[in-house]
Amino acid sequence: MNWTYLILILLATLAGGVIPMTIRRINANFTIYLLAFTGAFLFGVTIMHLLPEVYHELGHSAGIYIVLGFFLQVFLQQLSHGMEHGHTHLPGEHHHHIAVTPLLLGLSIHAFMEGIPLGFKYEDQSALPSLMIGVAAHKVPEALTLITVMIHAHKSKTQLWQILLAFAVVTPVAAILAWWMGNRFDIVSHYLLYVVALVIGAFLHISTTIFYESGTKHHELSGKKVLAIATGLVLAFLTLIFE
Template sequence: MNWFLLLIVLLATLGGGLVPMFVKRVSPNFSIYLLAFTGAFLFGVTITHLLPEVYHDLGHTAGVYIVIGFFLQVFLQQLSHGMEHGHTHIPGEHHHNIAVFPLVFGLSVHAFMEGIPLSFHYDDQSTLPSLVIGVAAHKIPEALTLMTVMMHAHLPKARLWRILIIFACITPLSAVIAYFVGNKSETVNHALLYIVAMVIGAFLHISTTIFYESGTKHHELSKKKVAAIALGIGLAILTLIFE
């Protein structure tokens, strides 16, 4: 278990959540291009690293679980209203009547799933650090959106801090649990691979949704957004040199 890599995920989540709490106004362009970059990087790492590892271990069965994970994420999105991909579909989110629990619960289940792939030793030594960077990058806009919505719900500051700290711990804690449980039983460790396949499906859903939905009313691709996506994909491909 690489504790330093898990610390990166924890700090990225905390950092993203602190932005709306301490910065009065975040530029919409910042969120657009950050989402495009992090979504593209996560997509690239998933395709170039995580997908081959899972197919190597599970064979064609992996595809079934990837599809299940894709549609599981569709279901979770009904609870979280799209916070996983950096924005929400909550009508009137600036009002006081935001249902906090379903949002946090749906996003927390997703965060727990994200941690499981971080508990494995992969054949390719570059897979785990690349995946950690991808998840950490994804956590920044995810936590930023979560805390923005929680602030719109006018929660007390102490509760905002509790939500952020607990949410930041979920993914690293999930990785730790999966690591120790998996090490006790080869059967359990193999079963966790099917969950990793489902996480791939969730990642594919989130990252592709970011490409098409984030940033504009008509979902068009501006030149700067294309550049952010290209940069994210390019850096993900560059991680292959560390194989």
């Protein structure tokens, strides 16, 4: 377990949450392009590092769990309302109620799922550091969106920090649990592969939704968003040089 990577993820989450607490008006395009970049990087890492790993170990049955993970994320999205890929769904001028509990539950389950593959031992030596960077990058817009919604839910400064700190530790805790149990119990190490396949499906759902939906009008791809996606994919390709 590389503790430096987990600290990086923790700090990235905190940094993303602090942005809406300190900046009153955030340019909408900043979030759109940040999401596009981080989503593309995570997509590339998933395709180039995680997919080969699970198919090598599980064979064609890996596809079943990847599909299940894809639709598990569809279900979680009903709770989180898509905050993990940038949707805020803020109430209108005359509607101030936000159902906070299901949002936090859905996003926390997603964050826990993100952490499990970080505690897994990969044959590909570049898989773990690449995934760590991808998750850390994705945490910035994820936490930014979460705290933005909580601000509009009229949470106090103290409550905002409590929510942010609690959310920030979910992914590192999941990684530590997966690593500890995987090293202690052989059966857990084996079944972690299936969980990684589920998470791959969730990552594919999130990243492709970011590409074609989040922050765009009529779901079009603007030139700047395409550039952000291309940059994320190029950097993901560059992780292959560490193999």
